[in-house]
Amino acid sequence: MLQIEDLSVVIHRPGRQVAALSNVSFAVAPGEVVGLVGESGGGKSMVARAIVGMLPSGSHATGRVGFDGDDVLRMDVAALARHRGRGAAMCFQNPRGALSPTRTVGRQLIDRLVTHREMSRDRARESAKELFAAVGIRNPARRLEAYPHELSGGMAQRVMISLATGCAPGLLIADEPTTGLDVTLTREILRQFRHAADTDGRGVLLISHDLASIAEVCDRVVVLYAGTVVESGPATQVLRRPAHPYTRALLRSVPDVGGGRVVPTAGGMPLLTAAPRACPFAPRCAHATATCRETCPETKTLSNGWSLACFHPQEAPLFDTADSRGVPGDESVGGPADSRGVPGDENVGGAAGSRGVPGDLNVGGAVPSAGAGGAAAGRVVLRVEDAHVVYRSRFSSGGHHALRGVSLELKAGETLGVVGESGCGKSTLAKLIMGLVDPSEGSVEVAGRNVRKLSRAERTRAQMVFQDPIGSLSPRRTVADSIAEPLRAAKVSSADRDKRVEAALGRMELDRSMLTRLPHELSGGQAQRIGIARALVGRPDLIVFDEPTSALDVTVQAQILDVIAGVAADAGHGSVFISHDLATVRGFADRVVVLYLGRVVEEGPVDEVFDNPRHPYTRALLGSAPRLGENRAAEVELVKDLDEADAAAGCALAARCPFVTDTCRSQEQILQPYGESRAACWRVPELPALIGKSAS
């Protein structure tokens, strides 16, 4: 159905030019789910746009985008209008942004139905309800009247899918449909696409940077790097036994709930100004030879649709053994010194790499494997006791009870992981610890002192690393200024300040020249390193990481996680690492706390909790976390989306828990010890049996 041949797109802008795609070829057949993966900027969205004929202004496209025999690139306006929606329909990356904010979602869907299925509006209304129900929207009649902002992220994505399928397209394109969604939702959403391919016979092009999550649903996978297809083929082949060094690097950057640590690859993707004349991955590749740096590898077809563009295909297993993942693999030896051969390399991340900071983040030795170490019995740096946080709404009475009776304790040298779905109160907990919100009940002590009574200088004893790396740096302050901020508060002399700032920067393996830059001149990874440097510079007692990598690209994420692992292992301070992604925590946390709707539902040593989860919620989370190379059904499936579950009396999970009983609904659950960990569920002992029953 879709047949892309030699597609190249160059975008001309005054003063610059971007070769977004170079000689991309692949195909999608009806009933097939094809995954398009790669890092940010790799050109994934550009492919999608080319398919619907909506390239940015100033684009020059060559090649062919064949669709049912026609070439999209050569369609006239009328043909394009017919092609869009009916031929290929796209689900956008950010569903909330892609839904028109001032029109009810129902009308938006009806518009599509009326246009493409020539229905009357009344008839379309009925169909709309069915479509909503089909993508798993409860109470569709009511939801038709909703405006996009009234929908949660998951709901918005479902609506987006229904809008796309509402056009009755031959090809469904989904551009990062699950970015920003919780693990439990991700599975559910991806299943919708599989469903569209299987039951409606549509072709599906699934775009993602997250290989692990799409691994399950794809038939075939195409890997893009810097606008070129580096590897493509059957999903099992590409994702389990990849041959291209880039694919391998990508896969090893993904954290895994099973344990072990990610293997970062240094450097960043180059921004090309013209179609590459050499292998674009060569500067970051450990196997690169002179040939790689001089000529462009041909795309070779190896077997049953598996093709590859590499002079040195790798065949070694991806990970040596399951538990030795921490040992650096062959490809991860960092960037070779010279990447200046990449023409017009403007990418800041790439520039850092090209500066040849050796082994940008050398993973090995220095950092002990975290899980193993166990907490040294240091002083207590953080004590949270029965903390409640209520956000008061401005006008009406009442408010949002974001944290309900959380208690924690953390010693220096220890790392505490905090996990939970979006909205469960993770950031609130971080703010609470930092003294940015006041507890309505309970107390928080950092290094033995109540945070509400800290002086300005003492405040810097606890530091935080934020989710949005660039957004957490003041846009008009230089890097040096930002890093020095805690020192200034602590009244450190300016000479001393400069020295310590440089030291912190050095520890982050960043160049001195960074000091005078402004945040917008930084790449995400660099900015996050600055953020970490700022947290470290005052030698704090406690560092809180609030989803420090969730805004970053896969390979960069791996780099940053590596840095954090190093920082967290420092015995001088305690660390709290917050994440919605369980896998990232596993790498280096000593203990882990699972939050659900403001409550701690399970807590214990990291390995114990991950390998031996007790609470149904933990089990569900772990079950939905994608694992490369494994196709497991989750043991526990939650029945509703988070935002539909109301926490009334009793167990907070009651509304979603498959094992719920009347006792659960009426009785508040408190943490009880089960083995090494503690969980807030009275049915823990019965669970294995129950799960066994439901599985069979």
Added chain:
Amino acid sequence: MAEVQLASADSVPVVSGARDGRFANTLIYVGSGILVVAALAAIFAPLLSLWGPTEIDPSGTLAPPGGAHLLGTDGNGMDVWSRLLHAARIDLGIAVCAVALAVVVGTLLGLIAGYLGGWIDDVLMRIVDIFQAFPTFILALAVAALLGGGFTNLVITVAAVNAPAYARLVRAEVRTLREMQYIEAAKTSGASTLGIMWRHLLPNSLTPVRVIAPLNCGWAMLTLAGLSFLGLGVTVPTAEWGSMISLGTSDVVAGRWWTSVPPGLALLVCVLGFSLLGEGLQERADARRR
């Protein structure tokens, strides 16, 4: 391999199709070019004219352009060209000073109200509301009547009229900015309230101000002209475009264009200069935001 030019932005609106900013630059260049010329004319006015701005030519009034007077003389027998140049000092001076004053006062108010919030915000914003709800011209007239028509007083008048808008603008900006992560980051880094306001909020909240201020300078000149028209601007015979225009209105009707058309055009061009600059900056800011 055929090369095709894809449908342009014209027929197919495209996502994030950044504009090329060339027009924005043209606007900025033309706008600032006009203003530079006007500023130079103001600075070198005495060198560029043979007559003083309030010097009366005893040989007669309303002499047509040419001869001793490049642009003729006005109803008082004063040289229009010289007045035209000298007026630039007053007009540009008052407009720029007034807007600067308005920006300073408005920004401070907005910063305090926006960041501190609570009752301080309520009180300050109600005061701003009062001033903003106060009819522009009556406020201006009152200040003019109270303080007279001198340069400083006109600056105060025009600033009083414009300051509330800045207070609102900055407050709105600060209220979004204060939810930003970098403010939280600064707080956790131990920055003081004043430090946050001064080091982080102020520089960032000025972005929209920078765009509005030039536009505002243009409006300030128009306000000034309006005041002069009502007899409440600068006192005669001080050279000021608005008062020159209003003194010359009957002359236009009689076909003696030179007394009021040149100052009218000068005013128009300068206001346009500010507008173009503002529009250009706006466009550039928009482009950057995208």
Added chain:
Amino acid sequence: MRILRFVGRRLLQLIPVLLGVVVLTFLLVRVLPGDPIRSILGPNATEADADAARARFGLDQPLWKQFLDYLGGLVTGDFGTSIQSGAPVTGEMALRLGPTFELVIIAVSIAVALAIWLGIWSARRADTARDHTVRIFALFGNSIPEFWLGLVLILVGYAALGWFPAPSGRVDPDTNLTPLTGADLIDALITGNGPAISSAAAHLVLPVLTLVIGVLAPLLRSVRASALEVLRSEAYAAAAAHGLPERTLLRGYLRRATLVRLPSLAALVFGAALGSTVLVEYVFSWQGFGQWALRGLLYRDYPVVQSSVLIIAFCYVLVFLIADVVHAWLDPRVKI
């Protein structure tokens, strides 16, 4: 229901503002130099005469008493008695508001409508010569002093071409229009007076045009910018990528989304226009509110100044309230 509560809350918030305006104006007029009494007495009046006149208007009372009397009057809808005319201010004001509102409301409505249409038109042709031309012309209009523009329009439209009636009033008196609201076009429409309708409309053209040209640019700029933002938004792209027809896109996805930011600007423009009509009124001999207030101020007619400021302030805050309601209605994201 929620909207009512919102309006109620906002109305409550208006009270301190209006009270502030009342106090400020009351003090301001009294601080201003100038004697409101002398000008009604004639040059032969003695100090005793002046005192008697002052007593007549209660100006001999202590300030706080005057203020309380004034406030008391306001509560009962009595704005006091004009010192200049000796007639109750309420009646005079009612007569003067109509013409000005007619002018400003029509002008701002036309400007808003024009700005919406042109702004969207221009945004859809962003960065073409046509777009640039429209914007530059709007800027030109915005750069001309209103009184000057008015004069030019009179010279062209009345003196040279003779297309429009003499700028000496609001309706031809020979049409025998029965005044009801003071807004002549409305009165003519209500009474069904055909000749008066066309005469009033003809008289409105030039002053309205003057105001429209003056205020168009900021509105246009705003509409164009929001339209561009919508056109470049992912939401619009998504709708376009799903092949929705042009008309649906324009109506359902562009227009309303474009307009969400307009109401508050329109309110601001309305306020500014209301404040600056005094110039247009002067040029077009349009004896409206602005001229009345200006005269009141020049003669220090305290009750007139106080009530005109209060009314303008009230209209201003009211228009802002309306703008907020319209905004909330246009933009479902607004929490009220």
Added chain:
Amino acid sequence: AGSKDNPDAKASGGPAATTLRIAVSSYLSSWDQDFVGFDLTALMLFKNVYPYMIDYGVTSAGDSQILDTANIAPTFAESFEPDSTQKIWTLKLRPGVKFASGNEMKAADVKWSKDRAFAAQANVAGIYRTIGLTKAEQVVVKDDYTVEFHQEFPSALTKQIQAISLYVFDSVEAKKHATEADPWAKEWFAKNAPTGGYFNVAKATQGQEIELTANTGYPGPDGAKTPAIRLSVVPAAANQRLQLQAGDIDIALGITGQDLQDLKKVEGVKVLSAASNNQVAIQMSVTTAPFDDVNVRKALAYAVPYEQIIKNVYGGDARPTRSLVPLDMPGYAESGYPYAYDLDKAKQALAASGKNAVSSELVFEAGNDEQQKIAVQVQAEAAKAGITLKLTPLDPATLGERRGQKSIPLQITTGQLWVNDVEYMLATSFVKGAALNYSNYTNPEIEQIYTKSHTTVDDAARKQLWAQVQTILAADVPWVIICQPNFNLPVREKVAGWVQPMDGLARLRYLSASA
């Protein structure tokens, strides 16, 4: 052009060809002449809509008709004569004069009207003091058609003063609207035009327009010649001019300066011109430094560019004067003002005062183009003589206040005396405490002459006194007298019958329009 093309005008019949259309600069502030309402438009209208018992006659001067202030004749009254003591004046009403309500004008109306004027303690009460009328009791009703005015002392000015004050209301109608709180029906008067004069107010649109129709019931001589007049308010002079040129108005009352000169050349328009007694002067406060020094006053008198002002401000259309006594006033003498533009003398005079530079503010009426131009010209020349002037335009309220406080060092005044007599001039401008004595000028000799003049009736003797006055004023220079601009009125060519009012208040009854 203009409304002639307006189809609507035709549809409704259009204005009758005989309707005179007059543009004025502002609307009257109030219809109540006693309590409020003291602006020029109001006074002019009052002259035409109130029944005045006596008024000036008409005489010709050159080729124009002017009001004859020396000849005051009864109009709505039958007669107004003094007794032998000259203290009791008897007003006999003309029977059959009717107000719009149908009520006949009676002595009681006169009584009530004057009682009201005394109660108001404003304009009329103020002028009555000059002829010894201070209390309501001095107005006595004799019978239905006879009223006596009992003055405290005889005065040569009685007729003149009564000519501008003797107007009468429909008291029967007015009393209906009087209330306990408002015994003089102020509120009603403020909003309702009086009736019974030469014209009735047919329609008044507040601020905008007034339609007058001739009062056909007027039984006296010289009834209104035009059946209808429409006054419309056109504040902008440029606008009035355009409309006059286009023929949309017949008379423009708000045009000054250069426009007048221009309009003389416009086809279809003529500019009626007449000498006037309008004096343009700069009054110097003799009690305020630096003008308390006569030499400084002289210096300014030498520094003012008289000829240039006449040329630049009035387009040459003004008469230079050589005395503070107006031209055309009996007793005028060239020797009254021996100063002419001479910067050397100005400097000498300043030197004589012991200063070589002085400064002051020069006050004038805001919005008055003529005064503003004069101020500019004076400022420029005075500066050359070492006198720095700061121009200060003042709005009416501030001007009124500061004039009341007598605190203005230097101000431009323009205006005419309503009574063409030096005694009246002294009374209003040069004796201690006189209302228009903005110079704060006092001179015992002048006071003496003034007192003497009350009882001097012999013409030659009076002339003698006036010569003395002018010698004294020439030495003291309380004013810089600039000129007497001619009165100019631009009208359409069809307008006839204009009578130049010596008090500046047009008598519309004489006007007519030839078709």
